[in-house]
Amino acid sequence: METLTLRRPDDWHVHLRDGEMLALAANFTARQFARAIVMPNLVPPVTTVAAATHYRDRIRHAVRPDHGFTPLMTAYLTDDIDADEIERGFREGVFTACKLYPANATTNSAAGVTDVKKLSAVFERMQTIGMPLLIHGEVVSPEIDIFDREAVFLETTLGPMLKDFPALRVVLEHITTEDSVVFVSEAGPNVAATITAHHLRIDRNDMFAGGMRPHAYCLPVAKRRKHREALRKAATSGNHKFFLGTDSAPHHKSEKESACGCAGIFSAPVAIESYAQTFEEEGALAKLEGFASEFGPQFYRLPLNDGTVTLERTAHAVPDVIEDGHIAIVPFHAGESIHWRLVD
Numbered sequence: 001m002e003t004l005t006l007r008r009p010d011d012w013h014v015h016l017r018d019g020e021m022l023a024l025a026a027n028f029t030a031r032q033f034a035r036a037i038v039m040p041n042l043v044p045p046v047t048t049v050a051a052a053t054h055y056r057d058r059i060r061h062a063v064r065p066d067h068g069f070t071p072l073m074t075a076y077l078t079d080d081i082d083a084d085e086i087e088r089g090f091r092e093g094v095f096t097a098c099k100l101y102p103a104n105a106t107t108n109s110a111a112g113v114t115d116v117k118k119l120s121a122v123f124e125r126m127q128t129i130g131m132p133l134l135i136h137g138e139v140v141s142p143e144i145d146i147f148d149r150e151a152v153f154l155e156t157t158l159g160p161m162l163k164d165f166p167a168l169r170v171v172l173e174h175i176t177t178e179d180s181v182v183f184v185s186e187a188g189p190n191v192a193a194t195i196t197a198h199h200l201r202i203d204r205n206d207m208f209a210g211g212m213r214p215h216a217y218c219l220p221v222a223k224r225r226k227h228r229e230a231l232r233k234a235a236t237s238g239n240h241k242f243f244l245g246t247d248s249a250p251h252h253k254s255e256k257e258s259a260c261g262c263a264g265i266f267s268a269p270v271a272i273e274s275y276a277q278t279f280e281e282e283g284a285l286a287k288l289e290g291f292a293s294e295f296g297p298q299f300y301r302l303p304l305n306d307g308t309v310t311l312e313r314t315a316h317a318v319p320d321v322i323e324d325g326h327i328a329i330v331p332f333h334a335g336e337s338i339h340w341r342l343v344d
């Protein structure tokens with residue numbers, strides 16, 4: 001049987017949720033990844049060192065010990081967050097990075113930042129201490145077309161921010177456009193991007209294939225085919241600026257299949273298999289290890305993982321729905337067959 005062995009990969013952007021969803025989400029991620037950057041968009045958001053420490057404890061408690069999983073925590077930036085609190089969390093090893101959500105850009109972002117100018121002191125401090133800033137890069141103005149919100153953000157917000165803070169270490173999260181690929185490629189070595197498994201496979205047509213497809217809806221929303229092609233090229237290029245971040249974001253099936261369905265795609269159960277399938281389609285399987293296991297830790301200045309994972313070339317069916325107690329979530333690739341399988 002054909003196999004593919006990789007250094008253990010990490011997920012540089014994931015939503016593990018809290019409460020009853022946490023154990024399910026966290027164990028799917030921990031089965032696949034050694035470490036993950038955990039998003040702080042809980043209700044209420046994770047804005048203090050104490051809240052992040054408690055959340056990290058809940059994650060550690062929820063994950064099976066044999067997974068050997070390390071959650072890396074983030075601080076949720078608000079208009080009035082205190083730079084001293086952020087620096088203290090970073091120095092104590094609680095906060096790995098800060099997350100910038102423009103207010104109301106996405107799920108649980110109402111407490112996010114209304115104007116990046118209000119964060120100057122925080123960005124200044126982060127630049128000084130070398131703390132990464134993870135950005136949901138979309139403008140929120142209702143007059144800007146939803147398919148243009150990422151490209152407009154680069155021009156109106158991120159470009160000027162990087163002029164003011166040229167050494168700030170920035171990860172542009174879950175990029176969806178050719179514009180972002182070009183922006184990040186041309187920026188300095190302090191600017192990188194994560195790419196999800198789903199944005200490498202879906203384009204905006206997939207949301208409307210024969211009817212409305214709520215399980216293909218996430219934010220930033222999938223764009224035209226040409227953008228997906230640019231993302232596939234970037235991910236498989238071997239360029240160290242682009243690395244793996246699933247943005248796996250579980251929502252209850254009933255909340256996706258609704259008159260106002262939630263944004264988010266739950267890819268954690270099949271993430272590395274999905275990336276492998278995409279890289280193989282691009283004739284770039286040899287580039288997967290760098291993208292999944294090396295470029296992320298290099299950017300974050302963390303050691304590479306020890307140990308390996310093995311994928312087997314075996315077709316396996318992805319379930320239509322993943323159920324646990326009264327939780328039901330439709331995973332990415334639901335009802336499809338994937339031809340790589342992670343060996344436990």
Ligand code: NCD
Binds near residue numbers: 041107219
């Ligand atoms: C995420 C969520 O559900 O928390 N949703 C999504 O579509 N990606 C939030 C986010 O990362 O934008």
Ligand code: ZN
Binds near residue numbers: 014015039247
């Ligand atoms: Zn996310």
